[in-house]
Amino acid sequence: MENKLPITRMSKFFSEEDFSLQIQIGQEYLHGDLNMKLVLYRVDRQKTDKDDVYGEVGKDEIKYFPPIEFNALVKVEEAKNSSYKGGMLRYLEPGNLLLSVYIKHLEELGIDIRYGDYIGYPESEEKIRFYTVTNDGRVTSDNKHHLFGFKPYYRTITCAIAQEQEFRGV
Amino acid sequence: MGIPKRKTDIQIYKGKQLTERRQELLEKITKSDSYLPDSVLHDDLDSGMLDFIKKNFVVISDGEQIPVIPKILTIQRWAQIMNTWEFSDDDGNLKVPFVGVIRRPDVQPGTNPSVTRTIPDRLQFHYASVATWNGTQMGADVYKIPQPVAVDITFEVTIVCTKLRELNRFNKIVLQKFASRQAYTIVKGHYIPIIMDKVEDNSPIDQIDGRRFYMQTYQFTMLGFLIDQDEFEVKPAVSRFFLMNEFAKNTNFQKKYINKRIDITIATFKADGLQTAFSVGESISMLFNVAINGLLQERDVDFFHIAGTSKITFASPPLEGSTITITYFKGRNSVFIDSYGKTLQVSTEYFTYNGSTLIFTLLNSIDSIVSLDINGLIEEEGQGFDVESSTQVKLNFSPISGSKVGVTYVY
Helix, strand or coil, X not given: CCCCCCCCCCCCCCCHHHHHHHXXXXXXXXXXXHCCEXXXXXXXXXXXXXXXXXXXXXXXXXXXXCCEEEECEEEECCCEEEEEECCEEEEEECCCEEEEEEHHHHHHHCCCCCCCCEEEEECCCCCEEEEEEEECCCCCCCHHHECCCCCECEEEEEEEECCCCCXXXX | CCCCCCCCCCCCCCCCCHHHHHHHHHHHHCCCCCCCCCCECHHHHHHHHHHHHHHHCCCEECCEECCECCCCECCCHHHHHHHHHHHECCCCCECCCEEEEEECCCCEECCCHHHCCXXXXXXXXXXXXXXXXXXXXXXXXXXXXXXXXXXXXXXXEEEEECCHHHHHHHHHHHHHHCCCCXXXXXXXXXXXXXXXXXXXXXXXXXXXXXXXXXEEEEEEEEEEEEECHHHCEEEECCCCCCCCCCCXXXXXXXXXXXXXXXXXXEEEEECCCCCCEEECCCCEEEEEEEEECCEECCECCCEECCCCCCEEEECCCCCCCCEEEEEEXXXXXXXXXXXXXXXXXXXXEEEECCCCCCEEECCCCCCEEEEEEECCEEECECCCEEECCCCEEEECCCCCCCCEEEEEEEC
16 A cells, blocks of 8 residues: 555554554563564575476475574464374374564564464574464454554464474575 | 387296296295295285385385385384384474385285185195105105185275375376286285275365375285194105015915905004904905914904904904904995906805815805915915815815815905
């Protein structure tokens, strides 16, 4: 939209300054106190050499833009005991990664998180677990993602574990 | 223009054919030097299926072969970890892609065409006769085995991967292999057919917020059969005895039968000094003679026999260590006929030599002399006696007066 439309709703109680202050306070807590950091690997959809028919790529063939560190509120779901075939071929399915990230933070970094991008979460000093974005949370029209009904201020991003054959950050 | 295809597996030497090929196949199933086929049990069939999959279902993806878990997966949890550790990631999970083989626990009655028609009661059948020699006695062992038991074993071969291209390659290989409905694996030399039943797709591609992968299951039925060595029987066949008889006057024991081929049986027993009844184990149609240590015994005096039965009963137990010889023609209803179809009978008549005439007249016309004995000792025809006429025999020497002369003959 070329022309910006000022948001004037609730101006008696809540203004753009209040909105910015709230986000500033939240970011101080999230970025400063908690300092939860993750790495975003945005897939370069132009340079990645994919299969003509299926659009599939082979091992380590995904091309991505330079990784970017970002802050988010992190929730990792519990791993689920699973099996491939009726109790046989058992495995432990790692839980999904749920991120809450300030929209402003993404704007400051000049990035967007898109469906299919990869996110590295340093689980320990030695281990980074890679996830793929299954829900980029771009639609933030719901009440939950609005601050007091004024404007959306964060995105909830859902990620599932990435297969090693698919992506391992190299 | 494509690269010309070269055939690299041309067989220069022709394989064996017909009887030689059959012998070759036979040798393959009897590798363990026992003359009998090796056991083929459930685990052998499972192993054969695994070998078949590892050998044939080779799919290369990203420059590497998609691994096949080298064991049949069972419910023991520790065993899966042991069997799959080399394909696992840091979390101990199987790295995708992989191929796993699951055998259904329920093994069904079989439909293998070669053993479909079953014979009840697990009867034993002749497999081979093998000559034996224990140092003193030559004989043969008869090897018998029951009919193999047909079993149908269902296997589920599951490929888990992340790319449709991997599925395509796997599918191509499987369908090519089973283009003619069935393929074969070799289990201990036996060709065991495998039939492809169906392909199922169990891919959780509807998991929009979860990990997604392709998973397809190919179901196969192995038309196997069980051969169990524990059921085999090895029994000695009839042994051959070399029997020597010693006679007075340095004459050989001879029997003269009619000039027609018949099966005369000589049963030999060793007396233990107590036993009086001896059974030859089959019906005696015609009893020629009974001897103890070469001395012919007199019927209804020294021994008794009921016609058609198998038993000879002595009046008193023969001395311990004595050799009892029973010569007979077997069969309850067997008929003894000559070359012209005339029914023959055997008779034994006894005379007492009174010191005068050496000629003895028989009740019937002689067809053939079986034996002539004096006090039980057999005389040879032409030396000890001659046939004088159709009903008479004549001794060629004078025995002690009062000697008993027995003539057994066919009439």
